[in-house]
Amino acid sequence: MKHESDHQLFENYQRNLKREKKFVLVLQLIILVSFFGFWELASSMYWIDPLIFSSPSEIYSVLLDKFSDGSMLTHLQVTLFETVLGFLIGTILGIIMATVLWSSERLSNIMDPYLVVMNAMPKVALGPIIIVAIGPGYLSIITMGAIISVVITTLVVYSAFREVDPNYVKVLKSFKASRGQIFKEAVFPATIPAMISTLKVNVGLSWVGVVVGEFLVSNEGLGYLIVYGFQVFDFSLVMSSLILISIFAAVMYKIIERIETFLIKHTK
Amino acid sequence: MSFLTLDHVSHHYFSKKNFTKALDDITFSIKEGEFVALLGPSGCGKSTILSIIAGIIEHTAGEIYVNDQPLQQAELDIGYMLQQDYLFPWKSIIDNVLIGPKISHDQSEETKKNAVDLLNQVGLSGITEDYPDSLSGGMRQRVALVRTLITNPKILLLDEPFSALDYQTRLKLEDLVWELLGLYSKTSILVTHDIGEAIAMSDRILLMDANPGSIAKTFEVPVELRNEKPFLVRRHPKYQILFDKIWEKLNKNEANSLQHEVVESPNET
Known part of the structure; x- marks a missing residue:
């Protein structure tokens, strides 16, 4: 049985919207950081040639x-x-x-x-x-x-x-x-x-x-x-x-x- | 003396490989202040007649007279209402209404005041600075009506102006338009495929045939119906009699023509 009022339903909707937005943003940041992190790592470990690919x-x-x-x-x-x-x-x-x-x-x-x-x-x-x-x-x-x-x-x-x-x-x-x-x-x-x-x-x-x-x-x-x-x-x-x-x-x-x-x- | 006369007017549409005769030998005239309906199936060239009178397309044969002068020299001021409102979405309501005066370089305070008064008269007050997207279909078509009337046209061309509206809004708007046009004693031509609407609003009905578009028969609307509001006309005993007569004639025409096209049935009977 559902007992939520209209207002509560709307609040839930808004909360979900915000959560989704936050989730996307976090993933975007993870991609960014891991890209540069991996680049730095690969370069310093000589997996890639730092002369050509440089490093962050x-x-x-x-x-x-x-x-x-x-x-x-x-x-x-x-x-x-x-x-x-x-x-x-x-x-x-x-x-x-x-x-x-x-x-x-x-x-x-x-x-x-x-x-x-x-x-x-x-x-x-x-x-x-x-x-x-x-x-x-x-x-x-x-x-x-x-x-x-x-x-x-x-x-x-x-x-x-x-x-x-x-x-x-x-x-x-x-x-x-x-x-x-x-x-x-x-x-x-x-x-x-x-x-x-x-x-x-x-x-x-x-x-x-x-x-x-x-x-x-x-x-x-x-x-x-x-x-x-x-x-x-x-x-x-x-x-x-x-x-x-x-x-x-x-x-x-x-x-x-x-x-x-x-x-x-x-x-x- | 008639106000507007179409004398053996024909129109052809040409394409690269083909041509179609959209209108064949259309002859009728309208007195000043008269309300005439052009009734017929889709594709019978009703709207083409309006476009020709409006000077938007050129007829290929025949002649049109306004007060016994050829149309080209007559400088006829027309008001044109289309199936949809076609309000400019990027203009506020007041700017939409004042587009006609703006084009003829009349931006006086008096015209503006007139516009606001007319908007009030059609039941739209306090929305002058709103934009069309915040209005309902019926409200938008009322704005379009005001836009048409503000230039004080000599003749109104109504091209199925209610067809995009829901039934209830449509009945209300029929009454409103009919009253306003009567009040300012405008000469009007209404194009419609709705028999009821033609009877309810007009003084005379020109029933049209398709392929090519021509006038099949003219029906005079009884005097008792002419002076009633459209909504009341629909309840008058004589309304049904005329409706049946037109219905019968329409069906006979349809049977006679070898067209396989399905003629739109009227939305209400």
């Missing part, structure tokens, strides 16, 4: 060293700046291009095969050409970060524009709205969730573009550190850069998730 303690001392003399901060700032800018330019340019395509069906029909080709082409292969054309430096690296996401953004956002429920358009047309007004009042806001999901993809892509760009020309940035570490056989430096990249890529992703929950409160 080695990486920690490299990071401490590089941060305290300020050099790492510069590299980090450079790469972050390039990535954020490349990401923003790629995304915004993609949305603008999608808007232009939406404004004329004929234009989008004409451009269709070219977009397909440009999308299929591996953008990092353009790296050498971009560097020759724009010159080695920030500008070509930012271009790399942008170009890698611009075409896919255009395609995804444009198809989202086209999938907006035609009845919203019908409502606006009954008020004699112009095509521009239809875009502003219905098509664009209805597409915001789709745009956010392309942002999430673009974050990762921009990191790829920027790191490859830095491989090719730079003498600053985390991508440069990876190549430099590789050349001087300092794999602790390579690993340190890699870990920083992972952390900051994840942080950018989380920031976009925050923006998402804020923006799409009322779009469903």
Whole structure:
């Protein structure tokens, strides 16, 4: 026989929810700690070659060293700046291009095969050409970060524009709205969730573009550190850069998730 | 003088390999302040007629006149209500209601006040800053009604506006819409596949045939029914007589056509 009141049942539900959350968090921590612990152990016992795979303690001392003399901060700032800018330019340019395509069906029909080709082409292969054309430096690296996401953004956002429920358009047309007004009042806001999901993809892509760009020309940035570490056989430096990249890529992703929950409160 | 006239209007839908004649030789006219129902099975082109009058799609033959002027020059102000409310989920209720005025660049305080008054009139007060997702289906369709009326349209096009609602809400909303449209003496066209709803709300019923869409027969609703609220009409003795007449005609049409499609039966009798 059950004698619990409504309130008790609800409390039980909440308690279970909390317990489950705690359980997941603990397991996540265990994985993290045992990963680094095992790595450290394997490295110090020479199960893996510490020269190639480094070790957490080695990486920690490299990071401490590089941060305290300020050099790492510069590299980090450079790469972050390039990535954020490349990401923003790629995304915004993609949305603008999608808007232009939406404004004329004929234009989008004409451009269709070219977009397909440009999308299929591996953008990092353009790296050498971009560097020759724009010159080695920030500008070509930012271009790399942008170009890698611009075409896919255009395609995804444009198809989202086209999938907006035609009845919203019908409502606006009954008020004699112009095509521009239809875009502003219905098509664009209805597409915001789709745009956010392309942002999430673009974050990762921009990191790829920027790191490859830095491989090719730079003498600053985390991508440069990876190549430099590789050349001087300092794999602790390579690993340190890699870990920083992972952390900051994840942080950018989380920031976009925050923006998402804020923006799409009322779009469903 | 008639307010709106469709003169031998036809419409074709074209696709790459095929075309279908959606409307064939539609001719009817509506007087100012009249409430006309277009009744017929799904796929008979009822909604297409509304879209043509609204200027959203172009008819392929025939002519439409508003006050004896061709439609294109007439600048007809229309109000359009669809099957679902299609409120913009990212706009607050008041912004949804004021979308029409916003598009015509009329954002005066007076219009805003009108909007709030109209919302009160349909029984929705104190929700202006809420968002559509917190409202029930019936409330949302009432907001859509206010959004339609706020621009003071000359003619209302109602495209099965109650079909997505549950029966009880629907009966209540029929009364509300009927009363409001009567109060502002709006000319209205209601598209429906529900015989009862057509009789309850309109002054005249145009029964349509499918494939291609055409007007099979016109039924005048008796004067006694026209001046009653929809809910009361349904209980009037003359309601059943007219219902049976339409039912019989609908079935005969269905039998005549070689279509195998199952015609939707009315939801209530």
